[in-house]
Amino acid sequence: NAGVTQTPKFQVLKTGQSMTLQCAQDMNHNSMYWYRQDPGMGLRLIYYSASEGTTDKGEVPNGYNVSRLNKREFSLRLESAAPSQTSVYFCASSGTGGGYEQYFGPGTRLTVT
């Protein structure tokens, strides 16, 4: 049982390049989330997927797109990277019922130059 996995762990992009961050969970959770973490700002929600087949914007969706590929996988795409997207990105998942605590992946550290 790996929990939530993310790839890659590190990435350096040049301004304007694109990339996709991959996330998968093996806990049979319905809901999945993408956050970014910046110093002193806590975690900010980029997009979430309440269930397979649905996605919704969070607090900071601009410059990102997501795909809920199936129940296990939820990817985040940067179409044209900007230096302001330098951050640590976390994927999380949660079940339904019982309080909705989230389980997080190890993160992707992205630098855009």
Added chain:
Amino acid sequence: AQSVAQPEDQVNVAEGNPLTVKCTYSVSGNPYLFWYVQYPNRGLQFLLKYITGDNLVKGSYGFEAEFNKSQTSFHLKKPSALVSDSALYFCAVRDTGGFKTIFGAGTRLFVKA
């Protein structure tokens, strides 16, 4: 709108002493409240949650938290701190009528031997 405040950027405590990490919240309905811990270069780990019932909730690693509805607070506590408790702690809140979880900015705990 939901919000979470962690008034202390950093808390310093000596090993063996009790520790408290403060959190206050604002939601429109009844809250689900959470504490998470983040160790260096790792994702967040769930510690404990308040859903309903007893105002004192117990979680992992000897941590507990007290829900105070009148003060809209959910402070994290531990009777005897360990050096290994040194980490970044996040309080989070979810409105029971909503879906999104809002995270505080985090409090860094230093436990000195």
